[in-house]
Amino acid sequence: MLTTTAPFIAFLLLIQVFLSIRTSATRAKLKIDYGDNDDLAMLKAIRAHGNFIEYVPMVLIAMGASELAGAPAWLLTASGSVLVVSRLSHAAHMSGYGGNASRIAGATLTTLVMLVLAVFLLGNAMGVLT
Secondary structure, three states: OOOOHHHHHHHHHHHHHHHHHHHHHHHHHHOOOOOOOOOHHHHHHHHHHHHHHHHHHHHHHHHHHHHHOOOOHHHHHHHHHHHHHHHHHHHHHHOOOOHHHHHHHHHHHHHHHHHHHHHHHHHHHOOOOO
Protein backbone atom coordinates (compact mmCIF):
# COMPACT_ATOMS: atom_id res chain seq x y z
CA MET A 1 0.00 0.00 0.00
CA LEU A 2 1.26 3.44 -0.89
CA THR A 3 0.48 4.90 2.52
CA THR A 4 2.22 8.23 1.96
CA THR A 5 1.29 8.74 -1.70
CA ALA A 6 -2.36 7.61 -1.45
CA PRO A 7 -3.67 10.66 0.46
CA PHE A 8 -2.10 12.94 -2.14
CA ILE A 9 -3.73 10.92 -4.92
CA ALA A 10 -7.09 11.34 -3.18
CA PHE A 11 -6.68 15.07 -2.64
CA LEU A 12 -5.51 15.68 -6.21
CA LEU A 13 -8.45 13.62 -7.49
CA LEU A 14 -10.77 16.01 -5.65
CA ILE A 15 -9.08 18.95 -7.34
CA GLN A 16 -9.47 17.19 -10.69
CA VAL A 17 -13.17 16.60 -10.03
CA PHE A 18 -13.59 20.30 -9.23
CA LEU A 19 -11.79 21.38 -12.41
CA SER A 20 -13.78 18.91 -14.48
CA ILE A 21 -17.11 20.05 -13.08
CA ARG A 22 -16.13 23.68 -13.55
CA THR A 23 -15.20 23.06 -17.18
CA SER A 24 -18.50 21.27 -17.81
CA ALA A 25 -20.47 23.99 -16.03
CA THR A 26 -18.73 26.67 -18.10
CA ARG A 27 -19.61 24.73 -21.26
CA ALA A 28 -23.24 24.52 -20.20
CA LYS A 29 -23.43 28.18 -19.19
CA LEU A 30 -21.90 29.37 -22.46
CA LYS A 31 -23.62 26.70 -24.57
CA ILE A 32 -20.33 25.52 -26.06
CA ASP A 33 -20.30 21.83 -27.01
CA TYR A 34 -16.76 21.57 -28.44
CA GLY A 35 -13.59 23.59 -28.20
CA ASP A 36 -13.59 27.06 -26.69
CA ASN A 37 -15.58 28.99 -29.33
CA ASP A 38 -13.02 31.82 -28.92
CA ASP A 39 -14.40 32.48 -25.44
CA LEU A 40 -11.70 33.41 -22.91
CA ALA A 41 -13.59 31.99 -19.90
CA MET A 42 -14.02 28.67 -21.71
CA LEU A 43 -10.38 28.62 -22.78
CA LYS A 44 -9.21 29.28 -19.22
CA ALA A 45 -11.40 26.50 -17.81
CA ILE A 46 -10.19 24.05 -20.47
CA ARG A 47 -6.53 24.93 -19.91
CA ALA A 48 -6.73 24.83 -16.12
CA HIS A 49 -8.17 21.32 -16.34
CA GLY A 50 -5.93 20.27 -19.23
CA ASN A 51 -2.75 21.51 -17.59
CA PHE A 52 -3.63 19.61 -14.43
CA ILE A 53 -4.15 16.42 -16.47
CA GLU A 54 -0.89 16.96 -18.37
CA TYR A 55 1.28 17.00 -15.25
CA VAL A 56 -0.36 15.42 -12.21
CA PRO A 57 -0.69 11.77 -13.34
CA MET A 58 3.00 11.41 -14.19
CA VAL A 59 4.08 13.04 -10.94
CA LEU A 60 1.80 10.71 -8.98
CA ILE A 61 3.27 7.72 -10.82
CA ALA A 62 6.74 8.99 -9.91
CA MET A 63 5.68 9.43 -6.28
CA GLY A 64 4.26 5.91 -6.15
CA ALA A 65 7.36 4.44 -7.78
CA SER A 66 9.54 6.37 -5.35
CA GLU A 67 7.55 5.10 -2.40
CA LEU A 68 7.84 1.53 -3.65
CA ALA A 69 11.59 2.10 -4.12
CA GLY A 70 11.90 3.09 -0.47
CA ALA A 71 11.89 6.89 -0.64
CA PRO A 72 11.76 8.49 2.80
CA ALA A 73 8.33 9.66 3.90
CA TRP A 74 9.58 13.26 4.23
CA LEU A 75 10.54 13.32 0.54
CA LEU A 76 7.14 12.00 -0.53
CA THR A 77 5.26 14.30 1.83
CA ALA A 78 7.23 17.32 0.66
CA SER A 79 6.78 16.37 -3.01
CA GLY A 80 3.06 15.79 -2.61
CA SER A 81 2.53 18.96 -0.62
CA VAL A 82 4.43 21.10 -3.12
CA LEU A 83 2.53 19.45 -5.98
CA VAL A 84 -0.83 20.25 -4.38
CA VAL A 85 0.17 23.87 -3.71
CA SER A 86 1.64 24.29 -7.19
CA ARG A 87 -1.41 22.88 -8.97
CA LEU A 88 -3.78 24.99 -6.86
CA SER A 89 -1.65 28.04 -7.61
CA HIS A 90 -1.68 27.37 -11.34
CA ALA A 91 -5.42 26.63 -11.40
CA ALA A 92 -6.07 29.82 -9.42
CA HIS A 93 -4.26 31.86 -12.03
CA MET A 94 -6.16 30.17 -14.85
CA SER A 95 -9.36 30.97 -12.96
CA GLY A 96 -8.52 34.66 -12.78
CA TYR A 97 -6.97 34.81 -9.31
CA GLY A 98 -3.41 35.39 -8.16
CA GLY A 99 -2.00 37.11 -11.22
CA ASN A 100 0.78 35.82 -13.44
CA ALA A 101 3.06 35.20 -10.45
CA SER A 102 0.64 32.47 -9.36
CA ARG A 103 0.99 30.74 -12.73
CA ILE A 104 4.77 31.02 -12.75
CA ALA A 105 5.00 29.69 -9.19
CA GLY A 106 2.72 26.78 -10.04
CA ALA A 107 4.68 25.81 -13.14
CA THR A 108 8.07 26.25 -11.45
CA LEU A 109 7.15 24.24 -8.36
CA THR A 110 5.63 21.44 -10.44
CA THR A 111 8.83 21.23 -12.49
CA LEU A 112 10.91 21.20 -9.29
CA VAL A 113 8.89 18.25 -7.92
CA MET A 114 9.37 16.36 -11.19
CA LEU A 115 13.13 16.96 -11.10
CA VAL A 116 13.48 15.89 -7.47
CA LEU A 117 11.55 12.68 -8.03
CA ALA A 118 13.45 11.94 -11.26
CA VAL A 119 16.78 12.36 -9.46
CA PHE A 120 15.62 10.09 -6.64
CA LEU A 121 14.38 7.39 -9.03
CA LEU A 122 17.52 7.52 -11.20
CA GLY A 123 19.79 7.52 -8.16
CA ASN A 124 17.88 4.61 -6.67
CA ALA A 125 17.99 2.64 -9.93
CA MET A 126 21.75 3.23 -10.22
CA GLY A 127 22.33 2.20 -6.61
CA VAL A 128 23.53 5.65 -5.59
CA LEU A 129 20.47 6.36 -3.40
CA THR A 130 19.33 3.37 -1.41
